[in-house]
Amino acid sequence: MASIRRRERKDGTAIYQVRWLQGGRGGDWEGEKFGDEESAEQFKRLVDAHGQQWPPGWVKGKGFVEDPVPPGDMPLVDWAHRCIDRLTGIDERTRGDYHRDVDNHFSIIRHTEPSGRVVDATICNLTADDVQDWVRAEEAGERDADDPQKWKRRKSHPKSIANRHGLLSSIVQVAVEAEPPLRSKNCCRGTRLPRVDDGIDEEMCFLEHDEYARIAAEIADPHARDLADWLVGTGMRWGEATALQVRDVNLHRNTVSVQRAWKRAAPGEGGPSYFLGPPKTKRARRVIALTGAQMDMLRRRMTGRKPEDLIFHTPLGKSWRHDNFWRRRWVPAVDAAIAKGLPKRPRIHDLRHTHVSWLIAERIPLPAIQARLGHESITTTVDRYGHLVQALDGEIRAAVEAAMAAPAPTPGLTRVV
Structure with missing residues (x-):
């Protein structure tokens, strides 16, 4: 576990040093200094969470340094609208529905940086965790802060979530297949979606x-x-x-x-x-x-x-x-x-x-x-x-029994001695 040491300066102020063994026991001592105890405590938790390693993206003495913006990167919503405008083989009604889903649902997607800071999602910074967080937000909905009895954004049905996730995946895939590629992989692959058959909404009715x-x-x-x-x-x-x-x-x-x-x-x-x-x-x-x-x-x-x-x-x-x-x-x-x-x-x-x-x-x-x-x-x-x-x-049981039964002797054949 990382530890925090408080050191007094000559001017009466203090610095807080986070120290840990890189990778745990047997590793070299590493340390980082902070001007306040709260920042030191937050960094200590990050080190512990990453197995006594430097948090990804952290540069000693500078903090988290984000990667430069890749060429061609743009806000996720803008990229999605552009992809939908270029789709062929769909009618304008469907195109309009896709655009509406982007404005009403993709616009709430956010990207969480390694530091924990939440920023707007772009087509390049979107991660699998961001997509999973969005699915959970769609599933839970959002209450109105001024009136908890009302919905600011209602819960989405599992089938609707699956359809929107499919649209998002196809939009991200365009970035993967772009020339040159904007992404190395599709972060929507492997997302755990809510079961479509949960609940009894719109249950099928069969009439005699x-x-x-x-x-x-x-x-x-x-x-x-x-x-x-x-x-x-x-x-x-x-x-x-x-x-x-x-x-x-x-x-x-x-x-x-x-x-x-x-x-x-x-x-x-x-x-x-x-x-x-x-x-x-x-x-x-x-x-x-x-x-x-x-x-x-x-x-x-x-x-x-x-x-x-x-x-x-x-x-x-x-x-x-x-x-x-x-x-x-x-x-x-x-x-x-x-x-x-x-x-x-x-x-x-x-x-x-x-x-x-x-x-x-x-x-x-x-x-x-x-x-x-x-x-x-x-x-x-x-x-x-x-x-x-x-x-x-009944027919299946009979077929299995017939297949598994011992073959009957063939009539009319006489054993030759």
Whole structure:
């Protein structure tokens, strides 16, 4: 352990010397002088914390000397905005969301120097500890200092933290791959993130066939009823189903092709708030097989319509908006069904989850479900719905028992002596 010695000067003042054996017993004596006891005590704790070594970045007689600013370094927020402006392959709505995350969340990231001093984060000084501190701050939120009952910055959901961390990691990676590189490694690698499945927020709701029928019976508008039946019968996303056009239907193969989806325009762009764009991912472009009843419904809705007309529309022929459908059609129907004994309160998106549960109950393999839903990765399908595949336990046991059983003798063979 380091120690502090007080020495009197001739003028009556004192100096405080911190002494220690470099690296512990067997090392050489080292020392540093301070003009006040508090500074000496702080330095002593640093020496002890670093195993009786000089604290990194400390120069004897001068204190902590920070490395010179690397060429090209800039505030982290400025670097992030610049990277986002240069992204390709994303719509302007997504770009705006990224910029908002930088302003609202990356702006609170700070860098802690070896001395313990906290400064603004830059793209070059950011460390793994800084990223971990930021994740903890996002998870904890911040109360209003003037009114502890209010939030200055609310707690972030684990999924939101994971998404923002992914964006931060990609922004830091740009600095790693820059020419010349601004960083030697990505400090976001290995960050311990909160579990996404903690809590019960937005828990998936799976409806039995009769439970959905009770809700559907309360939807009086036939246009809304057709759309609800389609969502639960195909598992399509809301933005995909409401963007289907007459030309997407193949009447000979009994299929429908997912080619587009509704997108929300970025704020301030002017014009319509929604527009038709590509589906969510590459795998979201897919062909979905339909039942005879579904084809009959499509033929009914396609009669007299042009190839570019929407298949699902409001009674006035306008495109459906999620908020309008949810508020005027879905919520009243669910409330009416609950009043008559329905024990669940599903969201519109739960019709997609319900479709999957029905497929799994019929022993449809998860890879086939992945293709039908348009998931980019089978991992997504397994993570969300793998817990439902309990109905196959009996088949799995039988398969294992058959594989492990001793081979039966082959009939009709006679041993030759």
